[in-house]
Amino acid sequence: MYAKRHLAAAAGISSALIIILAPTAYANWQSSINSAATGFESRRWDDESYTEVRFKGCTQEYASGKWTKVAVWEDNFASPDNNHGTKTFTACFKGKDSVSAGEWTGLPSDNYYFRLQDTDGGLLNVRVVAQDTTQAD
Incomplete structure (x- = not known):
């Protein structure tokens, strides 16, 4: 009976670890x-290699400026994240269907996120x- 409980506990821990370590990134x-x-x-x-971030229909609360700065960061597990550059988005503030876009190229294969720098x-x-992530759009 002890061996079955011990085995069940080990299986439960293994399953939890798989869920925790499962990738949460989307393409x-x-x-x-x-x-x-x-x-x-x-x-x-x-x-890997290329990413594009697009904002459509931007507004701001409590600010008079019509811009925002967007940076793409490489999400490093065991070391500080790498900033791959910042783009200033302005066009998306011109109306609900107006678009601002930034492209980043030459990226190594990894996990990424964007951050509002300002x-x-x-x-x-x-x-x-x-x-x-598809450059051929």
Whole structure:
């Protein structure tokens, strides 16, 4: 009886470890942003070589500027994350269907996320956020 309980406990721990270590990254996705401040981080995605981040229909609360700065970061497990550059998005503030896009190339195969580096001190709203890893669009 002891051996069965011990084996069941080991199996349960193994299953929990598999769930914890399972990748949570997505290749391409679409979402929105509501009232995000500087420092906001997106969900993670798997990528290699190329990524594009698009914002459609941007507004800001508590800020007069019509811009936001977006950086793509490499999500490193055992060391500090790497910033692969920042883009300033302005066009998406021109109307609900206006789009700003940033492209990052030459990325090593890894997990990535974008971070709002600056929101002009306000809270950013984006009607549609899209992330794409296919350069041939």
